[in-house]
Amino acid sequence: AKLKPDATTTMTCGFCSTGCGLNIHLRDGQAVNLSPATEYPVNLGMACPKGWEALNVLDAPDRATTPLLRGADGRLSPTSWDTAMSTFCDRMQAIQRQHGPESVAFLSTGQMPTEEQALLGALAKFGMGMVHGDGNTRQCMATAATAYKQSFGYDAPPFTYQDFEESDVIVLVGSNLCIAHPIMWERVLRNRNRPKIIVIDPRSTETAMAASKHLPLKPKGDLALFYAIAHVLARQGWIDRDFLDAHTTGYDGFAQHLQAYAPNAVAARTGIAPALVEEVADVIHRGERVSFWWTMGVNQSYEGTRVAQSLINLALMTGNIGRPGTGANSITGQANAMGSRLFSNTTCLYGGRDFENRADREHVAGVLGIDGARIPTQNSLPYHQILERVRAGKIRGLWFICTNPAHSWSQQADARALLKSLDFLAVQDMYHSADTAALADLVLPAAGWGEKEGTFINSERRLGVIKKVKQAPGEALSDFSIFRLIADRWGCGEMLSEWSSPEAAFEILKRLSVGTPCDFSGIENYLHLDRNGGIQWPCPAPAEGVAGQRRLFEDGRFYHADGRARFLFDPPTDMPEPPDRDYPYLLLTGRGTASQWHTQTRTSKSAVLRKLYPAGVYVEVNPGDARREGVRPQQRVWVASRRGRVAATAYVTPTIRPGQLFMPMHYPETNRLTLSHFDPHSHQPSYKDCAVRIEAI
Numbered sequence: 001a002k003l004k005p006d007a008t009t010t011m012t013c014g015f016c017s018t019g020c021g022l023n024i025h026l027r028d029g030q031a032v033n034l035s036p037a038t039e040y041p042v043n044l045g046m047a048c049p050k051g052w053e054a055l056n057v058l059d060a061p062d063r064a065t066t067p068l069l070r071g072a073d074g075r076l077s078p079t080s081w082d083t084a085m086s087t088f089c090d091r092m093q094a095i096q097r098q099h100g101p102e103s104v105a106f107l108s109t110g111q112m113p114t115e116e117q118a119l120l121g122a123l124a125k126f127g128m129g130m131v132h133g134d135g136n137t138r139q140c141m142a143t144a145a146t147a148y149k150q151s152f153g154y155d156a157p158p159f160t161y162q163d164f165e166e167s168d169v170i171v172l173v174g175s176n177l178c179i180a181h182p183i184m185w186e187r188v189l190r191n192r193n194r195p196k197i198i199v200i201d202p203r204s205t206e207t208a209m210a211a212s213k214h215l216p217l218k219p220k221g222d223l224a225l226f227y228a229i230a231h232v233l234a235r236q237g238w239i240d241r242d243f244l245d246a247h248t249t250g251y252d253g254f255a256q257h258l259q260a261y262a263p264n265a266v267a268a269r270t271g272i273a274p275a276l277v278e279e280v281a282d283v284i285h286r287g288e289r290v291s292f293w294w295t296m297g298v299n300q301s302y303e304g305t306r307v308a309q310s311l312i313n314l315a316l317m318t319g320n321i322g323r324p325g326t327g328a329n330s331i332t333g334q335a336n337a338m339g340s341r342l343f344s345n346t347t348c349l350y351g352g353r354d355f356e357n358r359a360d361r362e363h364v365a366g367v368l369g370i371d372g373a374r375i376p377t378q379n380s381l382p383y384h385q386i387l388e389r390v391r392a393g394k395i396r397g398l399w400f401i402c403t404n405p406a407h408s409w410s411q412q413a414d415a416r417a418l419l420k421s422l423d424f425l426a427v428q429d430m431y432h433s434a435d436t437a438a439l440a441d442l443v444l445p446a447a448g449w450g451e452k453e454g455t456f457i458n459s460e461r462r463l464g465v466i467k468k469v470k471q472a473p474g475e476a477l478s479d480f481s482i483f484r485l486i487a488d489r490w491g492c493g494e495m496l497s498e499w500s501s502p503e504a505a506f507e508i509l510k511r512l513s514v515g516t517p518c519d520f521s522g523i524e525n526y527l528h529l530d531r532n533g534g535i536q537w538p539c540p541a542p543a544e545g546v547a548g549q550r551r552l553f554e555d556g557r558f559y560h561a562d563g564r565a566r567f568l569f570d571p572p573t574d575m576p577e578p579p580d581r582d583y584p585y586l587l588l589t590g591r592g593t594a595s596q597w598h599t600q601t602r603t604s605k606s607a608v609l610r611k612l613y614p615a616g617v618y619v620e621v622n623p624g625d626a627r628r629e630g631v632r633p634q635q636r637v638w639v640a641s642r643r644g645r646v647a648a649t650a651y652v653t654p655t656i657r658p659g660q661l662f663m664p665m666h667y668p669e670t671n672r673l674t675l676s677h678f679d680p681h682s683h684q685p686s687y688k689d690c691a692v693r694i695e696a697i
């Protein structure tokens, strides 16, 4: 009877970017259980295992409950918030005094509410004088954001989830939607048009097995493949000339570029038979409503921006954008990757503005009522260049918030060595056991989803609320409160006084969004979001009962000054570390299950989720390769790259092609093998191509 709820409230899930609504059942205002929301427009009464377990992971015994400070004995010991704040500010300020303001930086997340990310951006950049700060969205969505910005003039995913249900052709690229975004996959299954589903992925994933057609392309054959499909469309005249003339620029140059990409000319590179390329082009041509969807198989690539744009180009040349069931659609990873992309002051100044643009700086200073001179005049370095500055001894203090790079960053031994070389490493996290927290000089205990308020923006641009339905353990505080404490101790609390609560920050964000494509100033408050099941941007005017689902570009007008979308393209480049005699296999990495999230910091705390997934790291091996290497199913093996060697259990399966291995990203071992290399436009790490060898232990 004690657990019998007396009220229910709805909030958005805090794991992935689907942004499902969860009904939280309360007793005396505290969460006792949850169930998927049936009325929320996103998830239609469903949740994946992570969502079902979202409350349980909050009760883990390794929650950080008090600040921890590393003492002279080298151990982390509990300390007071007062000492933690003075240590944080004294050490960061001392570094800045000695080495200049650019010698400290922050690295944050797409997992915090937008209000917290925005306050952090104001505190770090306008208050503490930092120039450099980035988010782990660099590992996730930077490529899509860059591709959209260059092609459309703004980081604007055009779709709405309803498009999954309205397409008659669905092209999924580098996306195992079945397990990575299972609720979106349910939308595909609900599609009543009997859609053709084309999956383009080197692996025979769960999604590929359910597809009408699976193209098991060679890794990094994607750019050439999409140019070959475009070549056929152009050659056959299967283009939408009216749309091209009215709404795009650069098609003629693109058509010329395509001449070199006849399907037979690139078959060796793509591994796809020319007849199959012709067939796929024909399916796209015959489709009335064709949608192109991609995720990390595209984004986490050394040429991902151009690959994403090759999909955008396909949508543009066939006029498949701005209509129901169409679009060039990037599916985001983290719950609030989009909030981070638009309002964290990392990759851009608030609202997609530019730090290097004086008018943008003056506008933001005016909205915030601060001295414009406090706003840095240069954009931040991207994540990997911040780490390179650490290597060069120019950045000596780092502050990680809600992210775990000691597990998630590529070439892990190198990343860890860089973190250990810092003069001061502060980590703000829910769990003191997180890999990065274990390396810290100071751990600041943070409240998590369910223990604080704010808004997330999901993949389809929908703002949804999260609420405080549980008390954070011990002395853990919301990230918002920690930022406010730091601001006061640093001496910039007065400047940030208007940021007094998440809802006050939301009001500031509404003002900052005015005049940008993501204007959401028409949203009144959290209650308004609650009443409507979240609201998609743009929402510039007061809107009650706004349409549940809305897409962009229905008027054919894009965000470049001329209103046109651009065709952007480059020839494919070679992978920097192809397999060779010493390391004859190519290692692919990715999500391995619907039941674990990224580095398992939270999801490993659920007994249910642990049961749904192997506890130890495994590697998928093709049966022919296993025979050749003398590896039996379930045998322990060494997997080695030029950067390290890890022990894993061999899963022998035909779902992985000969010459390739697959390891999930959820295990810390995986990134001991990966190679640090990056897309030149988005600076996103390329996690899915490094040479390895395998041998039985």
Ligand code: SF4
Residues within 6 Å of the ligand: 013, 014, 015, 016, 017, 018, 019, 020, 043, 046, 047, 048, 049, 050, 051, 052, 181, 182, 183
């Ligand atoms: Fe929905 Fe993603 Fe949460 Fe699962 S993790 S319930 S798919 S938002």
